[in-house]
Amino acid sequence: GESVGLHLPTLSVQEGDNSIINCAYSNSASDYFIWYKQESGKGPQFIIDIRSNMDKRQGQRVTVLLNKTVKHLSLQIAATQPGDSAVYFCAETWEGYQKVTFGTGTKLQVIP
Amino acid sequence: DAGITQSPRHKVTETGTPVTLRCHQTENHRYMYWYRQDPGHGLRLIHYSYGVKDTDKGEVSDGYSVSRSKTEDFLLTLESATSSQTSVYFCAITKGTSGRGGLDTQYFGPGTRLTVL
Numbered sequence: 001g002e003s004v005g006l007h008l009p010t011l012s013v014q015e016g017d018n019s020i021i022n023c024a025y026s027n028s029a030s031d032y033f034i035w036y037k038q039e040s041g042k043g044p045q046f047i048i049d050i051r052s053n054m055d056k057r058q059g060q061r062v063t064v065l066l067n068k069t070v071k072h073l074s075l076q077i078a079a080t081q082p083g084d085s086a087v088y089f090c091a092e093t094w095e096g097y098q099k100v101t102f103g104t105g106t107k108l109q110v111i112p
Numbered sequence: 113d114a115g116i117t118q119s120p121r122h123k124v125t126e127t128g129t130p131v132t133l134r135c136h137q138t139e140n141h142r143y144m145y146w147y148r149q150d151p152g153h154g155l156r157l158i159h160y161s162y163g164v165k166d167t168d169k170g171e172v173s174d175g176y177s178v179s180r181s182k183t184e185d186f187l188l189t190l191e192s193a194t195s196s197q198t199s200v201y202f203c204a205i206t207k208g209t210s211g212r213g214g215l216d217t218q219y220f221g222p223g224t225r226l227t228v229l
Binding site for chain 2: 041044102103
């Protein structure tokens, strides 16, 4: 809900610019990663995922990059729009693990 | 839309009272999860289910119990609510063909905002 965005790192981006949101994951055994978007008062919404046998995956206006060497994940949003304003967080899991570990998130603010 | 509903959407209750939250799905998915979300903590897993009557604990399960008597319903019960359980609660399901809940994308319900006074 509205309290999700409190205490989070914030990225402010001008409308039309590209946004890059970063995530450091914790487990070197993780082999599946997901990015979620959460708007105020709503549940998290799946954006894009990537498996560890890839280092890049593209969707519509979004790209996820995976660097397993430094355990880093990034989400790139092209031509950022006001509707992209939300909290974004990454999640990780691994083969044989029935659960998912979520990051705390980054708040994206789009300046019109 | 993953066909997930949660009820109630908002609830205010008093310390010491039992509370049950319901998650309902319409697509017969095997895996269901309950999370709580608090500022500064992200989503934390309370309990999850991998089938009817099959449940397991997550990282913050103390003070919570769950039941799954039907595929479509996953109930979360706060046996005796405390102020520390004031939170937003999300239900999630896993869609996918891997057969391993963790390897398939989770889809979330709209959440229940619970306030314990």
